Amino acid sequence: MLNNSTKVMFYMTLVGGILLTISSNSWVGAWTGLEINLLSFIPIMTNNENIYTTEASMKYFLVQALASSLLLFVITTLTVIEKSQLISKLSSHGSLMAIPLLLKSGAAPLHWWFPSVMEGMSWMNCFILMTLQKIAPMILMSNIILPSLQLTMVILSSVVVGSMGGLNQVSLRKMMTYSSINHMGWLLASLLISNNLWTIYFMIYTLMTTAIILMINMSKISFINQTFTMNHDSMFKFLLFTTLLSLGGLPPFTGFFPKWIVIQYMISNNYITITAMMVVFSLITLFYYLRITYSAFLIIHTKTSWNFKLPNKNSLLNSTMIFSSIMGLLVLPIPMSIYL
Structure with a gap:
């Protein structure tokens, strides 16, 4: 680089x-x-x-x-x-x-x-x-x-396009793109509350994206069907898809924490309708992550008789990124509650 x-x-x-x-x-x-x-x-x-x-x-x-x-x-x-x-x-x-x-x-x-x-x-x-x-x-x-009608429409458009656009994608780059568009809607919604909340959401989003990009770049894969035969290391494959689920906002992973805060603050500020729509369409985003994960682990899972060693997959930086993006929800609420 x-x-x-x-x-x-x-x-x-x-x-x-x-x-x-x-x-x-x-x-x-x-x-x-x-x-x-x-x-x-x-x-x-x-x-x-x-x-x-x-x-x-x-x-x-x-x-x-x-x-x-x-x-x-x-x-x-x-x-x-x-x-x-x-x-x-x-x-x-x-x-x-x-x-x-x-x-x-x-x-x-x-x-x-x-x-x-x-x-x-x-x-x-x-x-x-x-x-x-x-x-x-x-x-x-x-x-x-x-707060305005135009901003509300942009938030809803980003959440809808990000969730529906990723449903029929086979490219991991485009899937990450539509996931980023979906998170843009949540980032704009967090701007309605406070700059502190936007900062927290963006930092956690960056952490999860970093972990996923590091793993995908190490594996040299670009399409979903390549993940089905990525069986050289079952633990590495498990960490990749677990981090994807964290990016989608599945509890109890780290990605659920910023969305949890945004939902709580938006409901307390009477943004109930837009919050409900954001949650529903985020579930669609989580669905196409789960679909890939389910297929890669249960339907198309073959084990070769030889093993490949991925370079640097056990490095301290990569391991810290991956672990933080998955298990951060256990420790994040304590300091963040003081910060907010």
Whole structure:
């Protein structure tokens, strides 16, 4: 991943763009950080050994450039009207400014570019797109977002598209994409409550996504049918699917904890109808995880007479990630109750 000094420089500027965006108090500074982040991620995406990365990087660049242009146009217009570029001064126009940010983060119904871009990237770049690239737009939205009908429709659209879109997928990348869209709905719902709740949800989501990407990348698999014959290590296979169920929000795994908090706080704030719909469609997401798990363990499970050793599967980092994503619910409620 960090195979040369050029890649190291692009990773540093990518993180620097995120830090510039979240630390800026003006929209022009935030826009500049978003552009630095975009121009750093495009070279990271490209790979001469994979012809699909060129198409994916071009699609990603065009969509992000469109969103950035729209954001700059909105910033310029509101600056002329309000005579200010400060984020706090322009927060009253949050519904308008959230549109390009939602397009950048891949929330439904502005998600049309997300699955095709994910399909053409390596697993490590998929991880960056699903986690790091969401930080800056979500931080900006946390400063301007207000409860509204438009936000409710975006939340419901993300939850519905993320659950229904993953039902007929055979590609693991597209399945993870629609899972990310589903979690975007929950992240936006957590923004309605507090920034602390959004931070907790995003950290746990990043932990679970990291564990899954590490295991899938080590196994070198890309499609669901490849998991059926992944019998070189039954425990590794068990951990992979258990982590998937944790990402789907099945209790008593870690992924259930942030959804539990979001449901509790939304019901206490009288968002009962939207909460019920989010729970129902999250069960559909959990269904296609369970369907894969059931098939891989009970229906199509063969044991070969030879065993392959996966490299680094017992490393301390990977083991910690996987264990935390599965068993974190045993210890998380204690510190989080103090934090909230």
